[in-house]
Amino acid sequence: MASAIEIILIPTLMIVIGYLFKRLGILKPQDSNVLSSIVITVSMPAMIFLNLSKATIHPSLGILPITSIIISVIGMIIAYAYCKSRSYDKIKTWTIMIAAAMMNTGFIGYPITLGVFGEEGLIHAIFFDLVTPILFVAYGMILVREFGGDRKRVIREGLTFMPLWGVIFGLIANAVHFQPGYVIGSTLNYLSESTVPLIMLSLGLTINFRDVKKYMSDSVVVSAIRLLIAPCIVFITFSLLHITGMVFDVSVLESGMSTAMTALVLAITYKLDDRLMSSIILVDVLLSLITLTCWISLIM
Template identity: 55%
Template sequence: MVLVSIFGGNRKEVLKQAVGFVPLWAVIIALLFNIFHLQYGYVIETTLNYLGQSTIPLIMISLGLTLDFKEIKHSFTDSLFVAFVKLILAPIIIFLILNAINFGGLSFKVAILEAGMATAMNALVLAITYDLDTKLMSSIIFTNTVLSLITLTGIITLLV
């Protein structure tokens, strides 16, 4: 959201959108349910499961609609730079930080693996919402996703 406000959004509008950001409220409500051991009924659980199962296909369709292979060729160097930072440099930095503070175990491995994940699809949603460069963002997501098949395999091999 900070980058959106810098590169293309009205700061007031971005702040308003951040407060109304549904995933943020979902995390807050989930934490409250967890802390106070609240139960929700079958209907709510079933509805949330159905909605959750439809999310990935809808996001993939929106990526496919914005993907332009000619644009991937034009923004290939930018996409490779972002891929290097996100898929290689970020896990190395997290590895060094966690080693420095003697953090270990399964949480250590999960943190490094998460740091090396491809760029999230919500970046494309933000680009579409705030009228940013959607062609570049879809190119970055596509390139990161393809290259993450190699880098994540390498990270998992090193962590095991």
């Protein structure tokens, strides 16, 4: 079984590949927009559908998505307070807020939880991640409203947002025990597996290490929120409420994941500061090599 560091190094390597493609002129920075569009309309909905359709649902797991929502909102509030204290403009404020709110509970969270806690832990991780596509849609609609969209446009964006339909059809498929068969199942699986590489390559295309230095202070603040404050809140709260077992362990671990790569998709789609977002994600992933190892040691 691969170690947590080895698992986290996988997305880091793909980011580096995207960056090298840009440096070598194989791909251009603007190509990240095309890759992001493919993720939003095709690969991400397939990934969401597959995760939801195969999940084993028990009422006792309901606390996990609730925890995920609360931690996401808390992260956004803390980030807003930080930006307010620095008198940042609207674009930069929302970039940092989204970065602090979106957790990489899927790509990084799933394999790490599986490696540490096995199949039972993975089921819990899926439920913790259950609301991520819903939060993605919600934050996307808020950004449309904040940056010039009217109510009709928000509704239209929501109804035509493909990840949302991935959630809806995934839940329906789970309820009716839908079996896609070899052809459909394999097709969805291939599309699903393309999600993370496309996002990573897109991230690599937008990375500029000069930006990392420029945005280091903001990146460190978001990393502190995502990697330290969020899991600390869950750890202390669940301890006071005497919530133990796998729900406790997975909630702490998943709350300490780095900023989701899909935050970059939001930044690009809604014209936020994607260079800042790229720098935050890069710093976040690198620092999580240390913090996740510490959290795993603490809860084991």
